[in-house]
Amino acid sequence: MAIILGIESSCDDTSASICIDGIIASNVVANQLVHQKYGGVVPELASRVHQQNIIPTVQEAIAQAKIHKNDVDAVAFTRGPGLLGSLLVGTSFAKAFALANGLPLIEVNHMQAHILAHFIDDEKPAFPFLCLTVSGGHTQIVLVRDYFDMEIIGQTTDDAAGEAFDKTAKILGLPYPGGPLIDKYAREGHPHAFKFPEPQVPGLDFSFSGLKTSIMYFVRDKVKADPDFLNKNMNDICASVQNRIITILLNKLKKAALETNINRIAIAGGVSANSGLRSALNDAAMELNWKVFVPQFQYCTDNAGMIAIAGYYKYLKQDFVGQDVAPLARMHF
Ligand code: KG4
Ligand code: ZN
Secondary structure (H helix, E strand, O other), X not given: OOXXXXXXXXXXXXXXXXXXXXXXXXXEEXXXXXXXXXXXXXXXXXXXXXXXXXXXXXHHHHHHOOOOHHHOOEEEEEEEOOOHHHHHHXXXXXXXXXXXXXXOXXXXXXXXXXXXXXXXXXXXXXXXXXXXXXXXXXXXXXXXXXXXEEEEEEEEOOOOHHHHHHHHHHHOOOOOOHHHHHHHHHOOOOOOXXXXXXXXXXXXXXXXXXXXXXXXXXXXXXXXXXXXXXXXXXHHHHHHHHHHHHHHHHHHHHHHHHHXXXXXXXXXXXXXXXXXXXXXXXXXXXXXXXXXXXXXXXXXXXXXXXXXXHHHHHHHOOXXXXXXXXXXXXXXX
């Protein structure tokens, strides 16, 4: 039997999970509400709140899994990429827990873990598959050949898709994180009410910064003509922006599927919680004969379940790191 404790602290969520023989027995996430009024994560505040949350979060994960801390066989933690001060809290905790209990340490790449979240559910994708990983910090199309054999074949050249949602929310006066709120308003709006440009980026890469600028000027001009414009049109604006972000993502994903001749398509990362993206993906699946994989909602946004499952697959290979390991703000596959 292998019991893995997974720790995630790369951004603004403190999370701990217990994985028992490849099954997630608990996944506890402590969200940080302190960032809402700032329109984005404040790194200094994030690391401080991680420091406060980490011990109770781990205790809760152990309790919910109905195990004792002495039952844990290995500690897996997010080494990167992420905010350095945030990563330091999880990394230091994992090292201390492993040292105190004489356990091996397993480093996990956060972006690989988002993809490996697909191996939590019963229906696991067969290799090779394509994964569109869309989060607050990343937008990537990844060719996944094996658990830890992944190649980024397309990525954003500027902002991430989640950032496009969050920055749009900020322009519209909505709190951080903006994605879930835009998703909610978009459900009541018309996706073609307003037209925003689709950037022309070669290959499988993405760009979202032009979209953000065009939304900024659009709102500025409309509000100048009618100060109540935002209130009156919030649903339609959200639906139109969301529709544009989704078409940008899907057009590149379709291109990637065609070029690689792969029809097993997965989505991962916080933005994969978006209901519009999920339904657009299902439409594409019908049209193009794709087999689509979408993680459970709780494993889309940042969570330690994905770290624990990635840790489990590394544990099977006995792929451990030493106590001298340090976090990496930038970490490649
Ligand atoms: O993967 P994640 O939890 O953290 C990072 O590693 O970045 O992703 C967070 C991002 C935020 O930008 C948030 O606005 C976005 O995911 N997000 C959504 C939705 N839920 C979260 N974006 C669109 N629609 C959603 N329902
Ligand atoms: Zn993430």
